[in-house]
Amino acid sequence: MSNRPLFIDGLQYNNWSEEIFQQIHQGGLSAIHVTICYNEDFQETVQNMIDWNRYFQKYPDLIFLGRNAEDVRRAQLDGRTAIFFGFQNCSPIEDNIGLVEILHSLGARFMQLTYNNQSLLGTGCYETNDSGITRMGRQVIKEMNRVGLVVDMSHSAERSTLEAIEISERPIAITHANPTFWHPALRNKSDDVIRSLGANGGMLGFSIYPHHLKNKSDCTLQSFCEMIADTADMIGIEHLGIGSDLCQNQPDSVVEWMRNGTWSNEVDFGEGSSSFSGFPEQPHWFKDNRDFSNIEAGLKEKGFSDKDIKAVLGQNWLNFFDSSFEPL
Amino acid sequence: MSNRPLFIDGLQYNNWSEEIFQQIHQGGLSAIHVTICYNEDFQETVQNMIDWNRYFQKYPDLIFLGRNAEDVRRAQLDGRTAIFFGFQNCSPIEDNIGLVEILHSLGARFMQLTYNNQSLLGTGCYETNDSGITRMGRQVIKEMNRVGLVVDMSHSAERSTLEAIEISERPIAITHANPTFWHPALRNKSDDVIRSLGANGGMLGFSIYPHHLKNKSDCTLQSFCEMIADTADMIGIEHLGIGSDLCQNQPDSVVEWMRNGTWSNEVDFGEGSSSFSGFPEQPHWFKDNRDFSNIEAGLKEKGFSDKDIKAVLGQNWLNFFDSSFEPL
Numbered sequence: 001m002s003n004r005p006l007f008i009d010g011l012q013y014n015n016w017s018e019e020i021f022q023q024i025h026q027g028g029l030s031a032i033h034v035t036i037c038y039n040e041d042f043q044e045t046v047q048n049m050i051d052w053n054r055y056f057q058k059y060p061d062l063i064f065l066g067r068n069a070e071d072v073r074r075a076q077l078d079g080r081t082a083i084f085f086g087f088q089n090c091s092p093i094e095d096n097i098g099l100v101e102i103l104h105s106l107g108a109r110f111m112q113l114t115y116n117n118q119s120l121l122g123t124g125c126y127e128t129n130d131s132g133i134t135r136m137g138r139q140v141i142k143e144m145n146r147v148g149l150v151v152d153m154s155h156s157a158e159r160s161t162l163e164a165i166e167i168s169e170r171p172i173a174i175t176h177a178n179p180t181f182w183h184p185a186l187r188n189k190s191d192d193v194i195r196s197l198g199a200n201g202g203m204l205g206f207s208i209y210p211h212h213l214k215n216k217s218d219c220t221l222q223s224f225c226e227m228i229a230d231t232a233d234m235i236g237i238e239h240l241g242i243g244s245d246l247c248q249n250q251p252d253s254v255v256e257w258m259r260n261g262t263w264s265n266e267v268d269f270g271e272g273s274s275s276f277s278g279f280p281e282q283p284h285w286f287k288d289n290r291d292f293s294n295i296e297a298g299l300k301e302k303g304f305s306d307k308d309i310k311a312v313l314g315q316n317w318l319n320f321f322d323s324s325f326e327p328l
Numbered sequence: 329m330s331n332r333p334l335f336i337d338g339l340q341y342n343n344w345s346e347e348i349f350q351q352i353h354q355g356g357l358s359a360i361h362v363t364i365c366y367n368e369d370f371q372e373t374v375q376n377m378i379d380w381n382r383y384f385q386k387y388p389d390l391i392f393l394g395r396n397a398e399d400v401r402r403a404q405l406d407g408r409t410a411i412f413f414g415f416q417n418c419s420p421i422e423d424n425i426g427l428v429e430i431l432h433s434l435g436a437r438f439m440q441l442t443y444n445n446q447s448l449l450g451t452g453c454y455e456t457n458d459s460g461i462t463r464m465g466r467q468v469i470k471e472m473n474r475v476g477l478v479v480d481m482s483h484s485a486e487r488s489t490l491e492a493i494e495i496s497e498r499p500i501a502i503t504h505a506n507p508t509f510w511h512p513a514l515r516n517k518s519d520d521v522i523r524s525l526g527a528n529g530g531m532l533g534f535s536i537y538p539h540h541l542k543n544k545s546d547c548t549l550q551s552f553c554e555m556i557a558d559t560a561d562m563i564g565i566e567h568l569g570i571g572s573d574l575c576q577n578q579p580d581s582v583v584e585w586m587r588n589g590t591w592s593n594e595v596d597f598g599e600g601s602s603s604f605s606g607f608p609e610q611p612h613w614f615k616d617n618r619d620f621s622n623i624e625a626g627l628k629e630k631g632f633s634d635k636d637i638k639a640v641l642g643q644n645w646l647n648f649f650d651s652s653f654e655p656l
Contacts, residue, residue, distance in 0.1 A: 043371055050426030098378030106433055 004028050004076050006314035007292045010205030010243030011035060011086070011154075011176040015250045016055065020289070021062040021081075027289035030076040030314065031066055031321075033110055033175060033243070037087040039261030042099055045092040049085065049106055056083075065107050069321035084321075086110030086175070088155060090121050090140070097136070097143055104147040109325055110175060111144065112152045113137060113164060116270060117263065122153075122160035125186055126270070130157035133164055145169045148325045154187075154205075154243075161193050170324060171201035176243035178207050179234075182227040183214040187271060191234070198235030203320045205243020206231075210280035211271035212245070221285040221294060225302040228312060237308050241317040242295065248288055252278035332356050332404050334642035335620045338533030338571030339363060339414070339482075339504040343578045344383065348617070349390040349409075355617035358404040358642065359394055359649075361438055361503060361571070365415040367589030370427055373420035377413065377434055384411075393435050397649035412649075414438030414503070416483060418449050418468070425464070425471055432475040437653050438503060439472065440480045441465060441492060444598060445591065450481075450488035453514050454598070458485035461492055473497045476653045482515075482571075489521050498652060499529035504571035506535055507562075510555040511542040515599060519562070526563030531648045533571020534559075538608035539599035540573070549613040549622060553630040556640060565636050569645040570623065576616055580606030 005028050013035040014020050024032065036048040056064055066072060066082030075082040085107045092108075093099040103111075113133070114124035121137035123130040133141070141164060144151055151172040153161040165172055174197060180188045189197075189204070197204060206228060213219035214227075231240060247255070255278060259270040269277050285294045292313065299309045333356050341363040342348050352360065364376040384392055394400060394410030403410040413435045420439075421427040431439075441461070442452040449465035451458040461469070469492060472479055479500040481489040493500055502525060508516040517525075517532070525532060534556060541547035542555075560568060575583070583606060587598040597605050613622045620641065627637045 042374075046370075046430055047424075047426070050424070050430060053426065053429050096375075096378070098375070098381065101381050102374055102378060102434065105435075106430065 004030065004079060005292075005296075006030055006072075006076055006310065006318065008072065008241065008314040008317040009033065009246070009289075009292075010173070010203070010241050010317055011207075012244060012246045012248075013250070014246060014248040015254070017249065018059065020248060021055075021059050023289045024081045025062050025079070027292050029081050029289055029292065031072040031082045031084060031317070033084045033086050035088050036085050037092050038089055038115060038258045039263075040091055042092050042094055042096075042103075045087065045103070046106070052083065052085070066109075067107060068325050069318055072318055072321060084109045086112075086152065088112045088152075089115040090119050093140070095120060095136070097139055100140060100143045100149060101147045104149045108149055110150045110152045110173065112155055113140070114153075114156045114160065116155055116259070116268075122164065123157040125155055125157050126268075127157055130159040132159045133167060137164075138167055141167050142169075146328050148327050150324050158190060158193060161189070162196055165193075165196045165200050165202065168200075170328075171203070171320070172197070173203045173205065173320065175203075175205045176207040176209070176212075176245040177204070178212045178227060179231055182230070183212065185212055185271065188212055194231065194235060198239040201239075203239055203241055203316065204231070205241045205317075207243055207245045208283065208286045209245035209247070210282065213283065217281045217283055219283050221283075221298040222302070225295075225298040225304075228299065229302055229304070232308070237311055238316055238319075240312050241320075242292075242313060244286065246282070246286075246288070247279055250279055255279050332358065332407060333620075333624075334358055334400075334404055334638065334646065336400065336569065336642040336645040337361065337574070337617075337620075338501070338531070338569050338645055339535075340572060340574045340576075341578070342574060342576040343582070345577065346387065348576060349383075349387050351617045352409045353390050353407070355620050357409050357617055357620065359400040359410045359412060359645070361412045361414050363416050364413050365420050366417055366443060366586045367591075368419055370420050370422055370424075370431075373415065373431070374434070380411065380413070394437075395435060396653045397646055400646055400649060412437045414440075414478075414480065416440045416480075417443040418447050421468070423448060423464070425467055428468060428471045428477060429475045432477045436477055438478045438480045438501065440483055441468070442481075442484045442488065444483055444587070444596075450492065451485040453483055453485050454596075455485055458487040460487045461495055465492075466495055469495050470497075474656050476655050478652050486518060486521060489517070490524055493521075493524045493528050493530065496528075498656075499531070499648070500525070501531045501533070501648070502571075503531075503533045504535040504537070504540075504573040505532070506540045506555060507559055510558070511540065513540055513599065516540055522559065522563060526567040529567075531567055531569055531644065532559070533569045533645075535571055535573045536611065536614045537573035537575070538611065541611065545609045545611055547611050549611075549626040550630070553623075553626040553632075556627065557630055557632070560636070565639050566644055566647075568640050569648075570620075570641060572614065574610075574614075574616070575607055578607055583607050
């Protein structure tokens with residue numbers, strides 16, 4: 001048995017480098033779900049996978065491609081980090097449902113049905129009108145269920161999210177968002193969504209992206225841990241994990257590209273504003289992957305049991321991975 | 329143990345249907361290397377994989393995607409057929425060496441460096457000038473060796489083929505061709521190539537495509553088996569298998585597309601001619617997959633031992649698969 005903790009992050013989008021891979025190692029992360037697509041089509045997404053393949057070849061002592069839960073256990077034993085691919089948009093499947101299985105074969109394990117806008121599959125959280133899951137969306141959820149690609153509704157609108165939870169035959173995830181009862185951001189999730197997610201076996205990854213936090217960059221660790229306690233009271237600790245949404249070392253041009261892709265002639269500021277359009281500053285207690293131990297300490301301070309701390313920081317995601325990634 | 333024979337075909341390109349999958353089953357084939365690309369680029373090749381995924385879903389009792397030699401043993405036990413993907417051209421990797429690993433992840437196990445023409449990697453057998461393996465070709469062979477994608481030189485020119493055998497650190501294959509000492513077709517292989525192939529651990533799959541046969545469609549089974557015996561005398565039985573090049577139920581428009589793709593304004597007739605441009609008729613002793621037993625009988629008649637018959641009809645390919653498909 002390894003003495004390493006079981007830390008899993010349900011979403012990161014860093015400007016990856018050897019420095020960050022070393023920090024992951026120092027922080028003791030056994031698995032990270034990394035975003036490899038915001039706006040890319042199929043072939044552009046494949047190119048992002050090729051870029052990751054080069055990282056895997058270059059840093060084999062630090063990282064490798066994760067395909068299933070067993071890879072997380074192997075990573076924990078080896079002192080390495082299993083990297084799981086995910087998309088924050090359905091753009092990689094274009095209009096071709098056959099690409100769901102192809103992308104799963106290439107390692108994809110999470111796919112959001114929408115980013116902020118309406119997609120071919122459902123409605124994003126910044127649209128005025130939410131028409132729910134589309135005809136193609138129903139077919140694609142079924143196919144994702146079949147091959148073992150997790151439905152992620154982090155950036156989707158309320159009705160679409162509730163419908164996806166209902167339609168999906170396997171539990172879904174909201175990999176990176178917080179409850180609106182704590183901080184009413186458009187990207188955070190209503191009590192209805194959170195209750196339905198939990199009732200259907202899903203997972204919520206708590207975000208540490210400042211726009212999702214009460215008092216943003218000034219959010220305290222105490223407040224963050226209280227939110228976790230309150231959500232546990234609401235739906236049970238077993239549905240909760242971390243999905244930090246860490247976007248380390250990214251230039252502001254990247255968040256502009258994430259929000260705008262090629263879909264608009266006017267600049268969309270997403271969660272920001274014209275006067276504050278860049279990446280916000282991380283709270284002092286979560287700057288990079290070495291700070292997982294701060295959350296651990298915060299949860300202990302708040303009175304969580306050792307078992308519940310382990311559950312939130314890794315074991316719950318691992319249980320979810322165990323039942324989510326293999327074909328039906 | 330299964331009572332089923334171990335029959336493996338090193339190349340087929342049929343107009344696939346339930347009827348043909350049933351014939352494969354009746355013929356007792358445990359593995360077939362199928363061509364899924366002649367002229368397609370990356371995304372078109374992925375679409376061909378999607379079409380095969382639909383076959384695998386529709387006929388799970390007959391076929392499944394083969395990824396390694398163990399799958400052949402499983403197929404033999406189950407009474408099913410493992411389908412191994414291959415390309416007769418390097419067009420699926422376009423000009424992107426990173427696509428080699430991607431396509432291997434998706435199941436590709438053989439790739440010709442050229443079809444009939446010059447490619448980015450080497451020279452095809454119908455070019456007047458053969459300049460050998462290119463700069464990119466050397467890099468791609470190394471990458472194919474690394475990931476476990478077999479170099480296939482069936483349609484390549486003499487010098488390029490000899491160089492590929494030398495450059496490759498893993499044994500290569502000529503999946504479907506015959507010796508020119510028996511029938512001097514441009515697609516068949518010289519003594520030099522065959523000797524070098526054998527000396528470097530490679531495999532030759534004997535073709536039953538009439539243009540590669542002495543007397544074409546009228547070729548006798550006896551003559552075909554004599555050729556196998558003579559080649560075994562030359563390089564040893566362990567390097568020999570069948571690569572029938574069966575193109576069952578294909579309309580003649582397909583062979584025109586195979587030869588011409590989108591590269592020419594004038595019609596190229598390949599091994600055919602303006603007066604005989606379509607698919608030639610198969611010899612009476614090999615019409616479809618149920619006729620493997622005829623070859624077995626022909627080899628017995630010619631005096632091959634049971635062990636050598638088993639080697640040529642499947643065991644040699646299986647040994648080659650054992651050492652070829654896993655990453656280094």
